[in-house]
Amino acid sequence: MSERGPVLLTRKRRSPLKTAFFCIAALVILGLLWTGFVWWKMDSAQSSSLSGASDVGIVLGAAMWGDSPSPGLKERLDEALELYQEKKFSNIIVSGGLDKPGNKYTEAEGMRNYLVDQGVPEAAIILENKARSTYENLLFSQEIMKERGYSSAVIVTHQYHGMRSKDIAKYLKYEQPQLGLTESRTLQMKYHKPREVLAYTKWKIDELLLWLGWK
Numbered sequence: 580m581s582e583r584g585p586v587l588l589t590r591k592r593r594s595p596l597k598t599a600f601f602c603i604a605a606l607v608i609l610g611l612l613w614t615g616f617v618w619w620k621m622d623s624a625q626s627s628s629l630s631g632a633s634d635v636g637i638v639l640g641a642a643m644w645g646d647s648p649s650p651g652l653k654e655r656l657d658e659a660l661e662l663y664q665e666k667k668f669s670n671i672i673v674s675g676g677l678d679k680p681g682n683k684y685t686e687a688e689g690m691r692n693y694l695v696d697q698g699v700p701e702a703a704i705i706l707e708n709k710a711r712s713t714y715e716n717l718l719f720s721q722e723i724m725k726e727r728g729y730s731s732a733v734i735v736t737h738q739y740h741g742m743r744s745k746d747i748a749k750y751l752k753y754e755q756p757q758l759g760l761t762e763s764r765t766l767q768m769k770y771h772k773p774r775e776v777l778a779y780t781k782w783k784i785d786e787l788l789l790w791l792g793w794k
């Protein structure tokens with residue numbers, strides 16, 4: 580006992596600086612692993628094989644440029660237009676609230692105007708004018724679907740946004756949600772993809788808070 584006592588007494592404690600360094604290093608490694616996982620899932624998203632017709636297509640909103648859809652939003656609308664013309668759905672929900680306080684049209688109204696100009700009958704277009712996020716796009720569109728007796732939907736958006744959109748749709752218990760995805764030729768992916776990693780991370784936190792009833 581007398582020989583082991585001094586050894587225990589002289590054992591050095593890890594300094595707070597080293598502990599902080601190891602904690603930070605662990606967080607950085609976990610962050611990189613998470614980013615890589617989300618990036619892989621994001622790049623793996625694909626359009627669904629749309630063999631039959633769905634009740635409705637849901638076009639998720641994006642920025643307006645003044646009174647007109649931005650080039651990125653036009654890409655989503657052109658994808659929806661192509662699917663509509665292929666009779667993959669006969670009705671279109673355009674979802675998005677007011678992009679900026681001074682704008683004349685909401686995102687939904689701007690999308691409707693664009694589709695009507697492309698030959699889609701106004702009677703086939705349903706406005707969802709309140710949504711300010713992807714979660715709200717899909718939540719409020721789902722409420723419209725229930726009101727009208729629709730059960731199947733094709734969610735139309737960009738490829739990089741497809742994974743999060745489908746994840747949210749599954750959380751909301753959409754019935755086998757389908758995806759109609761378009762690659763962007765106008766958006767800067769070096770900005771939008773890292774931003775989407777953060778948005779997906781925020782969604783997973785929000786999902787946990789919703790499940791716990793804290794949101």
